[in-house]
Amino acid sequence: MGSGLRQQTRPPRRRSPGQGLARLHAQRAGHTASPRGVNPAGHDQQVILLQQVCTAAGLDPRGALRLPGRANAVYQLPHANAVARLRQTHNSPEWDRRMSASVQVTHWLAEQGYPAVRPLDAVAQPVTVDGWTATFWRYEAPDGDVTSAHVTDLARLLRRLHTLPTPPIELPATDPLGSLPNDLHQHPEALTRQQRDWLHRRCADISAAYPTAAMPPELDHGLIHGDAHTGNLIAARGGFVFCDWDSVSYGPRAQDLIPSLYGVVRLGSPRTSWLEMCSAYGIDPDLEHHPGMRLLHQAREIRALAAYIRAAAGSVAAKSELDKRMRTLMTGEDAIWHAPQGFR
Template sequence: MRPGEASGKWDMADEVESLADVCRQAGLACDGARLLRVHANAIYHLPRENAVARVRNAAAFERMRSAVQTAAWLADQGFPALRPLEVAQPVVVGAHLVTFWEYLPPLDGRQADVTHLAGLLRALHRHPLPPFPLPSIRPVGNTAADASASTVLSEGERSWLIARCAELEEGFVRLAPTLSQGIVHGDAHTNNLLPHPTHGWVLIDWDSVGVGPPEYDFMPIYLRPRRFGYPHSLWREFRTAYGFDPAGNSGLDLLAEIREVRSLSAFIRGAEHNPAARTELSNRLSSLMAGDHVRRWHAL
């Protein structure tokens, strides 16, 4: 995982009884554990294990079990996926769940670009399906459930978002049969690439992996010019490196709208403890509710 200082104090420690207990269950040492980041997950560096621990809600157990199993299988097949540790996982502690992954430090200041991402995605989308069941991707993920459980959304925001999720899910059901299917990462952007001494770059964060249309993985880059102020050439560079011709693909706009709504999920969870996440959640949600397709969004 990418190291970096956590922004703000991790104030959800009461939701995890003890990181030491979690590591003990997994047979790992947590001496010197350091919090790296808090957003949708809390991520700790475990220096004695050369590993990271990712903490999230226990409701994601089946999804995280699939993430661990798929990433391990892909890595064994030679695909550049971040490898989970070979321990029994996920580990459930109270209302939370923990997975353990190889730790990769940054190398010589390099940063991934969209051509690196395009190459990995092209290989992933052409990879044979695993010999175990892989769930279909969930277009808007946990967004509706997160909205239902949120204490930061107003009733009007909650109702609008839940209804919008249902509408987009129905649209995806109609669209999906017209597109090809394969292994889909589910959250494919350059921040989910890490430098690796052997592979060059590896894909991390397999929480949303499943079977679906490859175009679903294009959306983080497709939206960067529109929402984050990147040059429009970025999308052209990506699709050229991937070998994707958007001509005649009428589903891109729907997939973009799905991605925009899905992006709210992490901010809904993060807003419970992070003021910056709450501010950005308000910015994104109000723009969607107003039908504003060009307002600038900000990454955390």
């Protein structure tokens, strides 16, 4: 390609553990990793967008590698020792504020000595081009063998995060539905009219109940990550580092434990993972039955549909899983869902 972005046309040959770890960390610096490795740069629109945002930021996009993602197009920038994340925000002022907050909060977390990915200091960001918003992050150099984070690693980092003071930053309020309402509006073709109507009603019910919902006192409001799961932990030098701060906000700390519970209820994680999570964090696992926790879990179930709605037009696997999830939600089935590669 004339863009200077490398493409892979065949599966990469087996690499040494150290090379595999470097690739894994590049994938996860700012987003969920895919164990299958780097994908081709491929999508022409995003290639052009990457060049535009890098030019605006004064960064060199040559040799960029397109990495797997859901909400974001994620690229490693080897000449800048950085990772670029592009999110389609449709010129939404609300999402621009949230992306800006992710940069400001991670700067502040670095000052607190908290292990979070760090934004590039020399770049004025976020950068917005044609309805896409980009942020730029330091590449996290790996060290040692590839290791997957355990729920206890997540619990300890969350406990540490939740004991920090409120940062001197205007935090956005937590939205338990994330980008789902906007994605429904932008991609109505992903669902049938019956499915859309049901999902709009469920969104309305949760949005109406959330503002006055009582939360467990030990998990009440404060600074939260907003999308806390083990896939957002990077095994870097010195320990695990938290990435993907697009949903950082002020809200119920219970929100940060919900993805682990969701993993048990909907994704087939063993029950012991929830028990270990709660033990490491220091709460009673029976809090899952608290009405506030149940409401947040219902929100998580439909919030997780957003990535599938965005991808449905271009992915048979995403469309199939979206239809399955909608069917089980609409009929009330307690089914285990099976996320395709790169999804949750």
